[in-house]
Amino acid sequence: MTTAPLSQPDGDADAREDAAEAGASRGPSESTLVVVRAARGGDRAALESLYLEFGATVHGLLLARVSAAEADDLVQEVFVKVLHALPSLRDERAFPAWLAQLTRRMAVDHLRRRRPTEELDETTAGTVDPDGLEADEVLAVIRGLPEAHVEPLMLRLVEGLTGPEIAERTGLTHGSVRVNLHRGMKLLRERLTGETS
Amino acid sequence: MNEHELQDLLADRRFRPDPDDLRARLERSAPRRFGRRLIVFAAAAGVLLALTATWWSVRGGETWTLTTLDGTTRLEGEVVSGRHSLRPGQELTTASSGSAELLLGELGRVRLLEETTLRVLSAGRRWGLALERGTIEAVTVAPPDVFFVETPSGLATDLGCAFELETDEEGHGRLVVSAGWVSFEVESRRCYVPAGASCRLDPALGPGTPVRDAASPELRAALERIDASSEHGAELDLALRESRTEDALTLWHLVSRVPVASRPQVIERLESLAPRPPTVSAEAVQAGDPDALNDWLRSFSGAPVR
Numbered sequence: 001m002t003t004a005p006l007s008q009p010d011g012d013a014d015a016r017e018d019a020a021e022a023g024a025s026r027g028p029s030e031s032t033l034v035v036v037r038a039a040r041g042g043d044r045a046a047l048e049s050l051y052l053e054f055g056a057t058v059h060g061l062l063l064a065r066v067s068a069a070e071a072d073d074l075v076q077e078v079f080v081k082v083l084h085a086l087p088s089l090r091d092e093r094a095f096p097a098w099l100a101q102l103t104r105r106m107a108v109d110h111l112r113r114r115r116p117t118e119e120l121d122e123t124t125a126g127t128v129d130p131d132g133l134e135a136d137e138v139l140a141v142i143r144g145l146p147e148a149h150v151e152p153l154m155l156r157l158v159e160g161l162t163g164p165e166i167a168e169r170t171g172l173t174h175g176s177v178r179v180n181l182h183r184g185m186k187l188l189r190e191r192l193t194g195e196t197s
Numbered sequence: 198m199n200e201h202e203l204q205d206l207l208a209d210r211r212f213r214p215d216p217d218d219l220r221a222r223l224e225r226s227a228p229r230r231f232g233r234r235l236i237v238f239a240a241a242a243g244v245l246l247a248l249t250a251t252w253w254s255v256r257g258g259e260t261w262t263l264t265t266l267d268g269t270t271r272l273e274g275e276v277v278s279g280r281h282s283l284r285p286g287q288e289l290t291t292a293s294s295g296s297a298e299l300l301l302g303e304l305g306r307v308r309l310l311e312e313t314t315l316r317v318l319s320a321g322r323r324w325g326l327a328l329e330r331g332t333i334e335a336v337t338v339a340p341p342d343v344f345f346v347e348t349p350s351g352l353a354t355d356l357g358c359a360f361e362l363e364t365d366e367e368g369h370g371r372l373v374v375s376a377g378w379v380s381f382e383v384e385s386r387r388c389y390v391p392a393g394a395s396c397r398l399d400p401a402l403g404p405g406t407p408v409r410d411a412a413s414p415e416l417r418a419a420l421e422r423i424d425a426s427s428e429h430g431a432e433l434d435l436a437l438r439e440s441r442t443e444d445a446l447t448l449w450h451l452v453s454r455v456p457v458a459s460r461p462q463v464i465e466r467l468e469s470l471a472p473r474p475p476t477v478s479a480e481a482v483q484a485g486d487p488d489a490l491n492d493w494l495r496s497f498s499g500a501p502v503r
Contacts, residue, residue, distance in 0.1 A: 029264075029298070029306075030264075030300060031298065031300055031305065031306030031336070034300075034303045034304070034305060034306070034338070035305070035336065035338065037303075038338040043338055044220070044223060045338060045357050045358060045359075045376055045377050046338050047223070048216050048219065048220075048359065048375070048376035048377070048392070049336045049338075049359050049376060051214065051216065051219055052214055052216075052336070052359055052375055052376065053336075055212050055214050056211070056212040058212075059211075059212035060212070063210065068210045072213075075212065076215070076218055076219050076222050077222070079219055080219070080222050080223055080226050083223060083226075084226070134206065135206050135207050135209055135210055136210075138203065138206060138207060139207070139210060156200075156204075157200070157203050157204055157207050158204075158207045158210050158211055159211060159212060160204060160211065185200065188203075192198070
């Protein structure tokens with residue numbers, strides 16, 4: 001495991017987020033709403049568009065709770081569920097938060113179904129590549145952090161979303177995401193390096 | 198280890214879209230018990246579709262709506278921000294690190310990535326853009342043939358889908374389709390690109406033979422050489438050998454692209470991967486008859502060919 005010091009979130013990224021913050025607070029774009037409307041009517045091409053746009057978010061939220069292999073499978077099941085459940089969504093503008101909540105619920109259901117003896121152990125997920133093991137170790141460490149930090153860190157570090165994008169797609173406030181990312185990075189650095197401040 | 202290094206380390210765990218798998222799961226999840234209800238629903242949907250088409254044919258006055266996103270966007274050379282309605286003929290350019298979004302009424306969106314220049318051609322019954330250089334990402338729910346993009350190397354026509362189109366000023370580029378279908382044509386050469394496939398664009402050669410993202414490297418390399426040369430011999434043998442059932446669409450394109458003398462061996466291999474329907478005659482296919490070839494394509498791929 002690499003033990004080089006971790007940096008704070010970089011200033012450039014923060015600057016980009018500041019610039020994007022105003023836009024993110026407006027909720028889903030009109031074009032996204034168009035696609036949500038079509039998917040709600042059963043249009044599968046529209047559902048695929050949503051899958052391409054929101055798949056990374058769903059995957060990141062799943063990774064916060066289940067192994068990488070399970071997340072790859074569950075993300076598909078979430079979008080199958082979306083097609084059938086979307087007609088129940090009353091306000092299209094609530095789609096991102098609704099999708100996040102649906103994803104969390106399906107992850108929890110999956111964990112309940114898992115046999116009691118099955119532990120979430122990334123190092124036994126079938127990966128043999130040493131580099132892969134290292135990545136899974138980091139994922140396991142992130143999952144061990146306080147709950148509030150886990151989703152933002154997965155979405156940022158694995159899926160590459162900005163703070164405003166995380167806020168828009170999870171229903172959290174931007175301030176909350178910013179604080180949780182900052183504190184989460186600090187805690188992650190401490191856990192990975194064995195340092196405490 | 199900083200944030201970017203962590204992101205690099207975790208890049209392998211990032212979401213990788215697999216629309217084919219999603220489609221298969223959706224198919225499996227479709228209810229099968231209510232056959233009569235489905236027939237009634239399909240009939241009602243058909244009536245609705247007809248009404249929509251009628252409404253579609255008579256309406257007008259719609260415009261493209263521009264929303265600037267990041268960086269600098271110029272409309273007719275003037276820096277703009279916020280939302281604007283666009284008229285046919287107006288030119289839009291994004292600077293480096295710039296991006297903008299265009300709405301086709303309520304039918305979808307087109308995102309302009311950095312250093313992209315395009316011109317609005319039409320709106321309403323048919324929504325058209327001329328992409329001069331750069332990259333666009335389009336997601337639409339428009340009926341087939343309603344949205345199209347002219348490029349220096351040919352015409353891309355949306356058949357209900359999501360795709361990315363990239364070109365330079367000369368017309369070299371690439372079309373990548375992530376949902377649905379896109380056709381690309383120049384003069385007599387046309388190709389159909391489905392989700393999970395792509396084709397190269399070349400101003401001299403026209404659209405390259407479409408190939409699946411998951412095709413073997415050997416097949417991809419052979420196709421590039423076939424597209425670039427009139428000498429096919431060994432490359433064609435290799436392409437036929439490397440083709441799997443999922444590559445039937447690639448072979449279908451080769452039927453009309455290889456010299457007539459090579460056509461029988463392509464047809465033979467295609468028949469082994471995607472049997473020719475009884476209604477499609479071997480003679481017509483061998484003669485390169487477009488209707489026969491299109492019927493064969495529809496039979497195994499569901500392509501919305503015209």
